[in-house]
Amino acid sequence: MSSFYIGLVHYPVLNKHNETVLTSVTNLDIHDIARSASTYGVNKYFIITPDKTQEEYILKIINFWQSEKGLTYNPDRSLALSKIIITDSIESSIKLITTQEEMQPIVISTTAKIMDNQITFDEIRNLHNENQPLLLLFGTGHGLTDSIHSAADYVLQPVNGVGDYNHLSVRSAVAIILDRISSAVYKGRN
Amino acid sequence: MSSFYIGLVHYPVLNKHNETVLTSVTNLDIHDIARSASTYGVNKYFIITPDKTQEEYILKIINFWQSEKGLTYNPDRSLALSKIIITDSIESSIKLITTQEEMQPIVISTTAKIMDNQITFDEIRNLHNENQPLLLLFGTGHGLTDSIHSAADYVLQPVNGVGDYNHLSVRSAVAIILDRISSAVYKGRN
Numbered sequence: 001m002s003s004f005y006i007g008l009v010h011y012p013v014l015n016k017h018n019e020t021v022l023t024s025v026t027n028l029d030i031h032d033i034a035r036s037a038s039t040y041g042v043n044k045y046f047i048i049t050p051d052k053t054q055e056e057y058i059l060k061i062i063n064f065w066q067s068e069k070g071l072t073y074n075p076d077r078s079l080a081l082s083k084i085i086i087t088d089s090i091e092s093s094i095k096l097i098t099t100q101e102e103m104q105p106i107v108i109s110t111t112a113k114i115m116d117n118q119i120t121f122d123e124i125r126n127l128h129n130e131n132q133p134l135l136l137l138f139g140t141g142h143g144l145t146d147s148i149h150s151a152a153d154y155v156l157q158p159v160n161g162v163g164d165y166n167h168l169s170v171r172s173a174v175a176i177i178l179d180r181i182s183s184a185v186y187k188g189r190n
Numbered sequence: 191m192s193s194f195y196i197g198l199v200h201y202p203v204l205n206k207h208n209e210t211v212l213t214s215v216t217n218l219d220i221h222d223i224a225r226s227a228s229t230y231g232v233n234k235y236f237i238i239t240p241d242k243t244q245e246e247y248i249l250k251i252i253n254f255w256q257s258e259k260g261l262t263y264n265p266d267r268s269l270a271l272s273k274i275i276i277t278d279s280i281e282s283s284i285k286l287i288t289t290q291e292e293m294q295p296i297v298i299s300t301t302a303k304i305m306d307n308q309i310t311f312d313e314i315r316n317l318h319n320e321n322q323p324l325l326l327l328f329g330t331g332h333g334l335t336d337s338i339h340s341a342a343d344y345v346l347q348p349v350n351g352v353g354d355y356n357h358l359s360v361r362s363a364v365a366i367i368l369d370r371i372s373s374a375v376y377k378g379r380n
Contacts, residue, residue: 038355080357162231167225176365179366
């Protein structure tokens with residue numbers, strides 16, 4: 001199995017008018033996604049924002065849960081949050097992985113839209129069975145910009161439910177996608 | 191396919207000391223789970239709390255999103271929240287389903303713990319292919335009480351990740367479980 005990283009992008013992402021914006025970090029994106037990352041064996045969870053105030057906000061939360069008070073109250077939460085690395089851009093996340101792994105990661109962007117040449121969940125599971133590290137990018141707001149999809153090595157196909165409604169929260173989408181890629185279900189154990 | 195209901199239980203649930211408590215409704219449990227329910231074709235999403243103040247809080251949120259302002263800002267969100275029914279107990283949720291469907295639902299409780307005689311995801315998919323409606327119960331706090339598991343027709347096996355860490359948020363657990371039960375992945379389309 002390859003090393004496996006995820007990144008939650010707060011810039012550049014789209015707003016509802018299709019404009020490129022910086023979004024704010026939300027408390028539950030930090031917690032829920034760190035817990036999903038820990039459950040599915042993700043190596044590190046990058047929270048990507050160039051905003052220094054946002055970075056301080058995230059650090060404050062992490063520091064609370066790593067403090068004696070937080071550790072006593074909920075050690076599992078501290079463990080999950082230790083997965084988090086805050087970076088100022090996708091590029092610097094890629095650099096960190098490359099240094100750590102001595103190999104460039106395969107970058108895979110995600111979207112709720114149907115686009116040309118998206119890879120399937122079977123294909124991403126095959127990539128995960130190879131050697132090269134993976135970095136899976138998720139957008140906040142109304143999703144990743146086209147420039148991110150163009151720069152990525154692959155764009156993953158959207159999560160289909162059973163009807164036309166397709167507006168999962170990013171927290172739910174991360175959970176489902178990690179389960180589909182990594183879970184024991186696909187190995188016949190669950 | 192059978193009709194399919196989910197219930198998020200705020201009483202009776204456990205706290206970290208294994209005591210039976212009433213938990214507070216959280217804003218993102220309302221939104222995220224309603225969006226997952228809409229994506230996976232759930233008929234209705236019961237938010238179960240006997241607390242009248244909590245009920246008013248939920249109604250305030252739903253009413254905002256059903257107002258002209260909310261509808262204009264995000265019609266998809268209004269659609270998702272229209273799945274919600276607030277009930278004061280599991281029993282009254284079962285009664286409502288029974289009246290609606292003219293048939294008692296099969297009640298399935300969920301847990302992060304390994305217990306005796308849990309049904310598998312394959313088995314719950316088989317139940318979903320039959321005629322009788324399903325009601326899937328999720329616990330807030332530290333999970334559903336033993337009395338709920340005992341009263342249920344079945345207890346679903348926990349979601350396994352890839353390691354020992356098993357502390358998903360209830361929002362993530364609902365998303366993953368709905369995906370495993372209902373998703374097109376299992377029908378070879380995604």
